[in-house]
Each structure stands twice: as C-alpha cells, then as structure tokens.
Amino acid sequence: MPPIAASCCCDVIVIGAGPAGTAAASVLARAGRQTLILARTGQERPRPRETAPVALASLLAAIGVAGTDLARFAQPCPWRGEDAHPACLQIDRAGLSVALLAAAKRAGALVIPARASAIRFETAQDPVHVTLEDGRVLAAAMLIDASGARQVIRRALRLHRRRLSPPLLAWRGEVAAALEGARFETLSDGWLFLAGADGRTSWTSLRHSAGPAPVEGRDILPPTAWDVGWYLVRPVAGPDWRLAGEAGGRLDPAWGQGLCFAVASGIAAARSSLATQATPAAAALLAATYDGWFADRLLEAAATLRTRYAAAGIALGLPPQQAGRPLRRREQAHG
C-alpha cells in the first residue's frame, strides 16, 4: 500500500470496513473516485455465522463478489420451520469481510488500517477533515460513515437518534450440533433462532429474562450479549456526508435483513455521493432523497417486524404506534 501523506485530500473517505463501508467503497472506486476506506482491524469479536436471504447474493454480485469468491463464505441453508420460508444463506462474517475488502481494493480503493478519531465539518464547500488515531489528518469532498453502532458522524454532529424500541439485548453463540438448516422458535419470553451446517449450529436469542436460551451442544463460540435495540438517526444525509448501515439505523436480528440493508445502503450512499459530486447544485435535494429512502425502508421494516412479533405472540414491550408514526417536524427539519 502506498504511504499516505500527513495531510491528504481525496474524493471520498469511508469510515468502517464492514458490509456497508466496503460496498460503498467498491461502487465509488469503480466509478473512478479517489476513495479511502478506514478499516479498524483486530478489535472485532469473533462472530457466529449469520443468515441472510438469497437476495444478498445479487447485491454482492453488483459489487464484484460472486462465484468462487461467494462460495468461500456463503452456503445455502434450507428452512426447517413450519412456515413456508424460502432457503437462505449462511454467512461466515470473517470470510465476507475479507471478500468485500478485496473487492474494494480491486476496484481501486485505498485501504488505511486506522480508526477515525475525530471529524470536522466546515461549510459544504470546504473539504471534510478526518483525524486518524495516529494524528494524521485526511480531507475529502464527501464522507460516508459506515462505522456501525459507533456512529462517528452522529456523535460529531450531535444528530438525533430516534429510539424505535426499548433497550433489547440478544445473546448469540455457536455450538457443535448436527442441525442442518435454519429454524425460528417462539419462546415463552422471546425467541430463539438456530442455523446449522457442517456440525456447527449458530444461535441467536432475544428474551425478556436475562441470559441466553439454553442451546444443547459443546460451545464453539461461547454466548455473548449484544445491544440490539432499534433506532433511526435523523437525518442520515447532509450535503457532504451520508450514513450507511447501522451507522444510520438498526432493527434486532429477527429482521433477518441486517446484512442486506448494510450492503444496499452502502451502494445507495455511494451512488448518491456520485450524483452529488456530478451535480453540486442538487446537493441538498440528493441528500434529502437518500435520507427519505433510508428512513422509509427502515420504518417499513420496523412496522413489518412489529406485526410479525404480534402475530407470534412475542411481547418485547414495543410501544404500539411508534414505528409507523410520521416524522416529527423537528426531525424533518434537522440538518
């Protein structure tokens, strides 16, 4: 990797090398934009495999991850539940990260293994400055925040985070067990999702009572707790910045679309950034359009998930009207 200067200016900086950030960087670099992606490394907790709809494969193909690359981290997983649910994919998260980062590099993005520690916005005409943990300062015309739950831009700009659920804690782990396929079980106080292949079963549970649901088998990855409360940041776009993936919004894992939404919003944020750089006069309109797309998708999904919980008799203390209510005036005007 060529060294980067102490102070360097490029077209776009992407914060975070998760699914949202790497997808955004691939699209931008393929379009010929000088793209830097800040990839914090070595601090991730090992994750059990996650499950995604097969539509994830089409999204990944659009950013150059398909065929043999895809087969290294994704495998088909039949649905074993009573409801007629289509087959899904089991995703090895470490393998997904490697493939997505490689695709971004192939497209021409420069990967900087560093954490963004501060950002500074001046006027929409000036570059955005990002300070790295080692003191280097980078500048770019556009910034995409894909830092997940860290939410670097939300904190810097003190954006409003609208909570769409009470605090929710999920547990997950991986055990040695012979289940083949995926199954969702309603528990008396929540739910348990199991997905297995090759003698390993990944499980996630969300319950009212503290602690994970008991899952039989020898632990491969011991149970760990994750904050999975629902939220939406308002707004998720400004003239020279976009939020993508969990940096902008999140629902709990029963949504089943977290990876798809991260990749889709990374792609959409990148396209919106490209359009803004091509037509600076339309910057405010393009930001509002992306913001509306993101918020509509997340709020619609929240309403659907709430309905599914109600139908299954799972009470998580979700307030009745919140997910579907229109935005308050203050939220629309923000930014």
Ligand SMILES: Cc1cc2nc3c(=O)[nH]c(=O)nc-3n(C[C@H](O)[C@H](O)[C@H](O)COP(=O)(O)OP(=O)(O)OC[C@H]3O[C@@H](n4cnc5c(N)ncnc54)[C@H](O)[C@@H]3O)c2cc1C
């Ligand atoms: C318990 C649990 C189970 C889940 N199960 C599923 C499932 O089965 N299917 C599914 O589709 N989804 C699932 N999800 C959701 C899915 O994992 C997320 O939606 C997805 O990871 C979001 O991607 P992202 O790119 O937005 O964020 P992340 O994957 O969190 O990536 C953000 C990246 O930014 C980096 N970063 C943070 N701060 C900085 C900084 N300052 N500078 C540089 N880099 C930074 C982080 O290190 C990280 O690499 C689950 C989530 C949880 C918690």
